[in-house]
Structures are given as C-alpha cells and as structure tokens.
Amino acid sequence: AKQEGRNRFCFFSGDLEESLLQRHALELKLRHAIENDELIVVYQPKFNLKTKNIVGAEALVRMVDENNQLISPVEFIPIAEDSGLIVPLGNQVLLKACTQAAKWLKEGMPISVSVNVAAAQFADPDLEAIIIEVLNQTQLPPHYLELEITETALMGDINETQTKLSVLKGLGINISIDDFGTGYSSLSYLKKFNVDIMKIDMSFVIDMLNNTHDYEIVKTIILLGQSLSLTLIAEGVETEEQAQALMELGCGIGQGYLYSKPLRKKEFMTFLESATKN
Numbered sequence: 247a248k249q250e251g252r253n254r255f256c257f258f259s260g261d262l263e264e265s266l267l268q269r270h271a272l273e274l275k276l277r278h279a280i281e282n283d284e285l286i287v288v289y290q291p292k293f294n295l296k297t298k299n300i301v302g303a304e305a306l307v308r309m310v311d312e313n314n315q316l317i318s319p320v321e322f323i324p325i326a327e328d329s330g331l332i333v334p335l336g337n338q339v340l341l342k343a344c345t346q347a348a349k350w351l352k353e354g355m356p357i358s359v360s361v362n363v364a365a366a367q368f369a370d371p372d373l374e375a376i377i378i379e380v381l382n383q384t385q386l387p388p389h390y391l392e393l394e395i396t397e398t399a400l401m402g403d404i405n406e407t408q409t410k411l412s413v414l415k416g417l418g419i420n421i422s423i424d425d426f427g428t429g430y431s432s433l434s435y436l437k438k439f440n441v442d443i444m445k446i447d448m449s450f451v452i453d454m455l456n457n458t459h460d461y462e463i464v465k466t467i468i469l470l471g472q473s474l475s476l477t478l479i480a481e482g483v484e485t486e487e488q489a490q491a492l493m494e495l496g497c498g499i500g501q502g503y504l505y506s507k508p509l510r511k512k513e514f515m516t517f518l519e520s521a522t523k524n
C-alpha cells in the first residue's frame with residue numbers, strides 16, 4: 247500500500263502533494279501523541295453574564311509540537327475525524343477533563359466541565375460505558391459533566407439519538423447542542439431531543455452589534471431556547487457591549503476572550519482562585 251501511495255502522489259503536483267504530506271505527518275504525530283498520552287487539554291471559563299461568576303469551563307484539546315508550541319485543533323481534528331483517531335482522542339480528553347473537574351471540586355471550586363463529542367464518538371456504541379467508567383474512576387458527580395454535541399452529530403437515526411440521549415441524561419450528565427444555528431437546526435428535532443443547553447455559535451455573536459441580521463439571529467435563537475426551557479450560552483463573547491446585549495436578550499452564560507482565552511490547567515487554577523477570592 248505504501249508503494250501505491252507513493253505512486254499516487256505522482257498524479258498530484260506542488261501544493262497538493264505538499265499538503266498531503268503535511269497531513270500524513272500530522273496524522274503520525276497525532277497517533278504518537280495519543281499512544282503516549284501527550285495530548286494537552288486547555289480550559290476556557292464560562293461566566294454567568296449577570297453575576298459574573300464562573301459557572302463552568304470548556305475542555306479544548308491541543309497538541310504540542312517539537313518546539314513546545316501548541317497546535318490548534320482546527321488543524322488536527324479534521325484529520326482525527328478522517329482517520330478514526332477522534333474516538334481515542336475524545337476519550338482521552340474526557341478522562342482528563344473529568345479528572346480536572348473532580349480536582350477543582352475537591353479544592354472547593356465546584357464548576358462543571360464540558361467536553362466536545364464528535365459525531366463518530368457519539369455514534370460509538372461504547373460511549374455510555376466509557377462515560378460511566380470515567381465517572382467512576384474520577385469520582386466526578388455526573389451533574390458536573392456536560393457533553394457538547396453538534397446538531398450534525400445528532401442528525402443520524404432519530405430513534406437511536408433519542409435513546410442515546412435518554413441514557414446519557416439518565417446518568418445525570420448535561421447535554422449541550424454546540425454551534426447552534428450552523429447545522430441543520432430543526433424545530434421538530436429540538437423538541438424530540440432531551441437536551442439542556444444551547445450554545446449559540448460565535449459566528450453570530452462576533453458581529454451581532456454591527457450586523458442587524460446576526461443580531462436578529464441571536465435574538466431568535468435565544469427566544470427559541472427560552473421557549474424550550476434550555477440554558478443559553480453564547481460563545482465568542484469579545485466585548486463588554488456584546489455581553490450586555492446578550493444579557494438583555496435573555497442569554498444567561500457567556501464564554502469568550504472578553505473573560506479569558508483557554509488556559510493550561512495551572513493557569514486556569516490561578517485564574518479560578520483569583521476569581522473566587524473576591
């Protein structure tokens with residue numbers, strides 16, 4: 247197969263060949279990082295827009311390169327998805343995030359952690375068993391764990407999705423629809439799926455105060471979420487004005503550079519300690 251692969255490269259030239267090689271190199275690096283447990287998880291705090299208290303954190307994966315620089319998931323998540331590595335990757339992130347949240351709790355900082363669940367991971371028949379195992383192992387009370395799942399990942403077989411969500415909810419964890427508004431949002435699905443949280447995609451938030459169209463979308467998503475009694479989170483909150491506007495529209499929670507970038511676990515601890523002191 248290697249030989250064939252090499253020959254096939256001959257059909258491509260220049261940039262395409264280069265990008266295929268880069269992709270391949272990144273896949274090898276990723277495989278190595280997973281096998282040696284070298285993935286890093288950073289945490290981005292989520293804030294109650296009114297009280298300005300930290301209510302949770304999103305776990306976001308990073309890879310470290312030879313020069314100790316962090317590689318963005320935007321570069322390697324698609325590769326992980328194509329190669330099937332996304333499942334072991336996601337499971338490692340889940341374990342690390344729950345370990346961390348259990349630690350925060352033990353140290354008097356009871357905040358929830360959310361973990362991104364890719365479509366292939368959601369479809370994995372072992373998902374429930376893995377989550378139960380991780381909760382047992384880390385002793386994290388389930389209501390401190392939240393799963394962020396995109397609409398697209400939920401859009402498989404409706405009955406299967408419904409059953410799966412019920413089982414997960416039955417464990418006591420919370421389910422969030424990630425990047426809401428960017429996928430195939432459908433009212434009938436939303437009503438059928440037992441979810442708790444709706445995350446408004448940052449593409450609508452970033453420009454909401456300059457673009458009336460985006461503002462109306464955000465407003466409509468919030469109304470929709472409220473009518474379904476869901477908790478609303480806005481991602482990509484970068485300014486005080488956006489936070490204010492979101493709060494006025496009825497969104498409860500914000501996440502974004504206004505508050506903090508994703509932080510390494512040590513930095514996050516320091517951030518948490520200073521935030522909970524005052």
Ligand code: C2E
Binds near residue numbers: 305319425484
């Ligand atoms: P996402 O789930 O929508 O995560 C939010 C992304 O927005 C993060 O990028 C975060 O750093 C960035 N962000 C947060 N606040 C702001 C802001 O105020 N302004 C701007 N411009 N950006 C902000 P990140 O960490 O690069 O992650 C990118 C995507 O990679 C995530 O998007 C998620 O889809 C995926 N991802 C990250 N970690 C994992 C993981 O463990 N598993 C899976 N399946 N996907 C992951």
Ligand code: CA
Binds near residue numbers: 362394424
């Ligand atoms: Ca997310």
Ligand code: CA
Binds near residue numbers: 424425445447481
């Ligand atoms: Ca998101």
Ligand code: CA
Binds near residue numbers: 425447448449481
């Ligand atoms: Ca997003």
